Amino acid sequence: MRVSDCHNIDDFRRLAKQRLPWPVFDYIDGAADDEITKRRNTDAYADCDLVPDVLAGVADIDTSVTVMGCKSALPLILSPTALQRVFHWQGERAVAKAAEKFGLWFGISSLATVSIEEIGTMVSTPKMFQFYYHKDRGLNRSMVERCKAAKFDALALTVDTIVSGKRERCARSGFTSPPRFTVSSALSYACKPRWALDYLFREKFALPNLDTHVREGTGEAVSIASYFNSMLDVGMDWKMAEQLRQDWGGAFCLKGIMSAADARRAVEIGADAIMISNHGGRQLDGSRAPFDQLPEIVDAVGGEIEIICDGGVRRGTHVLKALSAGASCASGGRLYLYALAAAGQPGVERAIALLKDEIERGMRLLGVSSADQLNSNRLRRRNCC
Numbered sequence: 001m002r003v004s005d006c007h008n009i010d011d012f013r014r015l016a017k018q019r020l021p022w023p024v025f026d027y028i029d030g031a032a033d034d035e036i037t038k039r040r041n042t043d044a045y046a047d048c049d050l051v052p053d054v055l056a057g058v059a060d061i062d063t064s065v066t067v068m069g070c071k072s073a074l075p076l077i078l079s080p081t082a083l084q085r086v087f088h089w090q091g092e093r094a095v096a097k098a099a100e101k102f103g104l105w106f107g108i109s110s111l112a113t114v115s116i117e118e119i120g121t122m123v124s125t126p127k128m129f130q131f132y133y134h135k136d137r138g139l140n141r142s143m144v145e146r147c148k149a150a151k152f153d154a155l156a157l158t159v160d161t162i163v164s165g166k167r168e169r170c171a172r173s174g175f176t177s178p179p180r181f182t183v184s185s186a187l188s189y190a191c192k193p194r195w196a197l198d199y200l201f202r203e204k205f206a207l208p209n210l211d212t213h214v215r216e217g218t219g220e221a222v223s224i225a226s227y228f229n230s231m232l233d234v235g236m237d238w239k240m241a242e243q244l245r246q247d248w249g250g251a252f253c254l255k256g257i258m259s260a261a262d263a264r265r266a267v268e269i270g271a272d273a274i275m276i277s278n279h280g281g282r283q284l285d286g287s288r289a290p291f292d293q294l295p296e297i298v299d300a301v302g303g304e305i306e307i308i309c310d311g312g313v314r315r316g317t318h319v320l321k322a323l324s325a326g327a328s329c330a331s332g333g334r335l336y337l338y339a340l341a342a343a344g345q346p347g348v349e350r351a352i353a354l355l356k357d358e359i360e361r362g363m364r365l366l367g368v369s370s371a372d373q374l375n376s377n378r379l380r381r382r383n384c385c
Helices: 009-019 022-029 036-046 091-102 116-122 137-149 168-173 183-190 193-201 224-231 238-248 260-268 290-301 316-324 334-366
Strands: 048-050 065-067 070-072 076-078 106-109 127-131 154-158 251-257 273-276 306-310 329-332 379-381
Touching: 009 022, 009 334, 022 168, 022 183, 022 334, 036 048, 036 290, 036 316, 048 316, 076 091, 076 106, 076 334, 091 106, 091 116, 091 334, 116 127, 116 137, 127 137, 137 238, 154 238, 168 224, 183 193, 238 251, 251 260, 260 290, 273 290, 290 306, 290 316, 316 329, 316 334, 329 334
Parallel strands: 076 329, 106 127, 127 154, 154 251, 251 273, 273 306, 306 329
Antiparallel strands: 048 379, 065 070
């Protein structure tokens, strides 16, 4: 299977599975416990139908939106994800360049494998930094100041990872950061020589936004669960979130909001945006899909704060459904991670191009010429609960 044979995100998933050692693929693909929530995140879109208008004169359409003060050519954010150079040697650099080519918002994680400074100078695309609140206050201050100096456009505090979800696939494979070659995984790595050679002989693996303060994850191999459980501050609360917003001073987003009450609190502390997200189903299994929870949160705070629907997006029509339900835009991680793992920057660019084509075609078939014409009149839900 080649990149040119990939015609949707699921095709890229299959290609990534062919090219990655199974512990690495399972880190991308896996989720918590029974992975019910992960499946639900995408399945939720199938429970809602689009209602098109015809004869609407849609020769010219505008797919752009403005999010947190910055324009994006598509109503889609490439969500920040960790450890990208484990999946492909180009890592965050490939995603950043692809995002710039298509004029999209994108983000990098605290656990990124490329530095804040390099990403800041590499592209002009709107950039967010996904902030994990560590017990080490010096590390927290360092990341904020580095993001300011690198002129990042937004800080997104992840609020749903004070402890790690139970990621059973990672427990079975022994996946760590950096990858640790074990007896159980050695055959998988040996069977993927292209990946192994890239990992062993290209740029040395690092977590440059952390390794000035901690060895875990760079100099010392740890599981992601162990990292979250030992390094992140389980006592994080609303006062700490508000203080971080003040210390940052720029556009501020809370990533991981799932209840209307928490959305209201986000408004009260002065956040600019929220990402309705369950961390791709990797934390609390059995939680609702972001798309299912979107109408309740829009009813509570719509018009007072920007709302990003994060997770489960695999099609352009999913993006259009999220906007019709009241989201400012949609976002996702696996939708480009599969493509990155499959083929680096060319893979990410093809994945975005496919989604762009689906969004444009979907808008024309719906009879809308701009994203702001999408509203609840375009939707009919099959199951309400």
